[in-house]
Amino acid sequence: MTMNTATPETQPFQAEVAELLHLMVHSVYSETDIFLRELISNASDACDKLHYEAIATPDLIADGASPEIRIVPDKKARTLAVVDSGIGMEKQELIDNLGTIARSGTKSFVARLAEARDGANLIGQFGVGFYAAFMVAERIVVTSRRAGSDQVWVWSSSGGSGFEIAPADEEAAKRVARGTEIVLHLKQDAEKYLEAYEIERIVRAYSDNIQFPIFLVPEEGEPRQINSASALWQRPKSELSAEDYTQAYRSIAGAFDEPAMTLHYRAEGRQSYAVLLFAPSTKPFDLFDQARKGKVKLYVRRVFIADDAELLPAYLRFIRGVIDSEDLPLNISREMLQNNPQLAQIRKAVTGRLISELENLGEKEPEAFGKIWNAFGAVIKEGIWEDFERREKLLALSRFTTTSGEKRTLKQYVEDIKPNQTDIYYLVGDSIDRLKSNPKLEAANARGVEVLLLTDPVDAFWTATPLDFGGKPLKSLSQGDVDFGLIPVAEDKAEDKKEEPAADEAMTITLVKEALGERVSDVRASQRLTSSASCLVASGEARDRALERLLAQHDKGAGQKPVLEINLKHPLVAAIAETRDAAGDLSFLLLEQAQILDGELPEDPAAFAGRLNRLVLRGLKL
Numbered sequence: 001m002t003m004n005t006a007t008p009e010t011q012p013f014q015a016e017v018a019e020l021l022h023l024m025v026h027s028v029y030s031e032t033d034i035f036l037r038e039l040i041s042n043a044s045d046a047c048d049k050l051h052y053e054a055i056a057t058p059d060l061i062a063d064g065a066s067p068e069i070r071i072v073p074d075k076k077a078r079t080l081a082v083v084d085s086g087i088g089m090e091k092q093e094l095i096d097n098l099g100t101i102a103r104s105g106t107k108s109f110v111a112r113l114a115e116a117r118d119g120a121n122l123i124g125q126f127g128v129g130f131y132a133a134f135m136v137a138e139r140i141v142v143t144s145r146r147a148g149s150d151q152v153w154v155w156s157s158s159g160g161s162g163f164e165i166a167p168a169d170e171e172a173a174k175r176v177a178r179g180t181e182i183v184l185h186l187k188q189d190a191e192k193y194l195e196a197y198e199i200e201r202i203v204r205a206y207s208d209n210i211q212f213p214i215f216l217v218p219e220e221g222e223p224r225q226i227n228s229a230s231a232l233w234q235r236p237k238s239e240l241s242a243e244d245y246t247q248a249y250r251s252i253a254g255a256f257d258e259p260a261m262t263l264h265y266r267a268e269g270r271q272s273y274a275v276l277l278f279a280p281s282t283k284p285f286d287l288f289d290q291a292r293k294g295k296v297k298l299y300v301r302r303v304f305i306a307d308d309a310e311l312l313p314a315y316l317r318f319i320r321g322v323i324d325s326e327d328l329p330l331n332i333s334r335e336m337l338q339n340n341p342q343l344a345q346i347r348k349a350v351t352g353r354l355i356s357e358l359e360n361l362g363e364k365e366p367e368a369f370g371k372i373w374n375a376f377g378a379v380i381k382e383g384i385w386e387d388f389e390r391r392e393k394l395l396a397l398s399r400f401t402t403t404s405g406e407k408r409t410l411k412q413y414v415e416d417i418k419p420n421q422t423d424i425y426y427l428v429g430d431s432i433d434r435l436k437s438n439p440k441l442e443a444a445n446a447r448g449v450e451v452l453l454l455t456d457p458v459d460a461f462w463t464a465t466p467l468d469f470g471g472k473p474l475k476s477l478s479q480g481d482v483d484f485g486l487i488p489v490a491e492d493k494a495e496d497k498k499e500e501p502a503a504d505e506a507m508t509i510t511l512v513k514e515a516l517g518e519r520v521s522d523v524r525a526s527q528r529l530t531s532s533a534s535c536l537v538a539s540g541e542a543r544d545r546a547l548e549r550l551l552a553q554h555d556k557g558a559g560q561k562p563v564l565e566i567n568l569k570h571p572l573v574a575a576i577a578e579t580r581d582a583a584g585d586l587s588f589l590l591l592e593q594a595q596i597l598d599g600e601l602p603e604d605p606a607a608f609a610g611r612l613n614r615l616v617l618r619g620l621k622l
Helices: 015-026 035-057 091-099 106-115 120-126 129-135 172-173 188-194 197-205 240-255 341-364 366-380 382-386 391-396 410-415 432-436 439-448 489-497 505-519 545-553 571-578 580-597 605-619
Strands: 011-013 069-074 077-086 137-145 151-158 164-168 179-186 214-216 263-265 273-279 295-300 303-306 320-325 400-402 405-408 424-428 449-456 472-476 523-526 533-535 563-566
Touching: 015 129, 035 069, 035 129, 035 179, 035 303, 069 188, 069 197, 091 151, 091 164, 129 137, 137 172, 151 172, 151 197, 179 188, 179 410, 188 197, 197 214, 197 240, 240 263, 240 273, 263 341, 263 366, 263 571, 320 341, 320 391, 341 366, 341 391, 366 382, 366 405, 382 391, 391 410, 400 410, 405 410, 410 424, 424 439, 424 545, 432 449, 439 533, 505 523, 505 563, 505 571, 505 580, 533 580, 563 580, 571 580, 580 605
Parallel strands: 069 214, 295 320, 424 449, 424 472, 523 563
Antiparallel strands: 011 164, 069 077, 077 179, 137 151, 137 179, 151 164, 263 273, 273 320, 295 303, 400 405, 400 449, 533 563
């Protein structure tokens, strides 16, 4: 084969890549070991892809050689090479894969990386591991041949503003028969990575369970395999230690934390498959990516098939691990995965088993479960909205901050329910502190009625579904009628309570309605309030106030006008009927202060300030 000796083509990096490389080159992170783990992980993915594509095109492995990974240190040249015999890359793939970051949220990621003291975990979570090599290398040369192609390309960069790409010379073409060779020209302070013991330490810590053999090629002596390369999920649990599972988790998930929960079992019967799943203890960077894709890998008889086969519902996308089927056909395409009935049965069974495991963990190891809930509770609650079949189990699994404490379950709530209380009450808002000071809690607090305080954005959606737990419906304190009349006031609250004369209900409500007009759908006397003057709620037919605000923020159309509830025993409300000439200003003040307490701004802040000034200057004794 005659190689082209054309002048190398120079191209600029994508703007975010250039900024990322600047951070890599000029920042010092404590975990520089990450570069080797990431390069090995990329090499493993390339070998996986070759295995998968060779199912349909066996000629891609015409030589019959199984894919492998080699690490080649050269102290004299001060280079470290990571070589794989995987799928390889064509010219455009080199440009696309190494010159751009085609992912949403890139700018946000780069900003967070710039602020982070230790960016290693962010790098692993976001999948830009190749660029981590610039932490230790002053120059990187990538030579690659796509399986089945006779063209070999060389990509090179010193981590500046761009890169060069050109056809390989004859020597490089002979050296890379298939796959990719990445040669790092190491910085002087990174020479330790040329030592065999350092390379072995990193491989044992992070890549021991990579499914392809990793060979260390010393400058003298024969190459030797330095990883176990075993499908750990196929081994009996009795043979494995906690450390084995931790290393497997870090290798499979590309993570640095420890798993908060491990689920390992083999299913036999109509379907035969091995499952090894982990719940992380820290939140990954892309947890709320709009694609909501899972990260559980699908294998068929230990052959990698896909890492996006949707093996779990989207609300369990934080789970990492492997499912290895014995029954699925090896030539199953990614398009067929969505509608495969065998895979649907596996998905249903594994989801049920995983939720049961989370339930057991919550009962037996609440501290470990607490880590999972703190990191992923907002995601799990998406399932209450989406998964009708498992809604009751997910409600039981959920933990809530309430007016009675933290990490409370609905089971505990129902066990502590007050006499004559028929509902489970909740309130949705932006923050716990703001909710605790919300006037809609006053009547409930006076009677010791526990209220769920919900602050995750998803809470506004799942609570919109009619729900009950233990025979008790869930009811919002911001929607519909609420009457605590049958629940006695707590003794300590009753002693402090001073009975104020009530304003004339019919006259006061009429005056407020005339002043506010169409700004509210109704005005009524409140059963929620004991000390505050007013609050805004939704009618029984309308959406909850929190959901209305959330949809308004995303321009989802104008909602229904709220209901203004007023406390007829409050002096400000009583003053409306007593000072008719100020009734308009006082009525608007009731509306606007209710808006402010709900976290909203008055429709006309200038008019609000003017009204407030007029009332202060009048010296009204309210």
